Amino acid sequence: MRHRLASYTQQSQRYVSLKEFNYITPATINDKPEWEGKYHQMYRAAHRLYLEMLDAGIPAEYARYVLPNAAETRLVMTMNARELIHACSLRLCLRAQWEIVELFEHI
Numbered sequence: 001m002r003h004r005l006a007s008y009t010q011q012s013q014r015y016v017s018l019k020e021f022n023y024i025t026p027a028t029i030n031d032k033p034e035w036e037g038k039y040h041q042m043y044r045a046a047h048r049l050y051l052e053m054l055d056a057g058i059p060a061e062y063a064r065y066v067l068p069n070a071a072e073t074r075l076v077m078t079m080n081a082r083e084l085i086h087a088c089s090l091r092l093c094l095r096a097q098w099e100i101v102e103l104f105e106h107i
């Protein structure tokens, strides 16, 4: 969303309850069994708490505060070809983080 010459439509965590919860696991963590377990445990606990809050009548827009950074999102991004070339030059850079590189490889 730092690319200003684009428009974005992102699925709302305020109005869409995440009964099914997907999150991203970086390979760096997947490759380390001693951390992988703790990572998944933490995400399962966060999702459990989220669902408990929904059951207790707390609106999704507040319950979502317990969901950590790796929560999956869905969005539509629209940009023209000139901006796409610009964005690709920045996002396919070796210094960009793997997830955004992978996204732009798909684009």
Ligand SMILES: Cc1cc2nc3c(=O)[nH]c(=O)nc-3n(C[C@H](O)[C@H](O)[C@H](O)COP(=O)(O)OP(=O)(O)OC[C@H]3O[C@@H](n4cnc5c(N)ncnc54)[C@H](O)[C@@H]3O)c2cc1C
Pocket (backbone or CB within 6 Å): 002, 003, 004, 005, 083, 086, 087, 090, 091, 093, 095, 096, 097
């Ligand atoms: C590897 C990487 C690491 C990053 N790390 C950080 C970070 O640590 N912290 C952080 O805050 N951000 C970070 N960013 C985001 C970065 O700072 C930019 O916000 C983002 O890449 C958008 O770039 P841009 O402004 O060139 O592009 P866009 O917003 O896509 O704009 C495209 C071009 O249009 C022109 N333009 C757009 N708007 C204007 C305007 N209002 N006035 C004049 N010209 C305009 C400029 O020429 C601009 O380059 C990172 C980006 C990358 C790729």
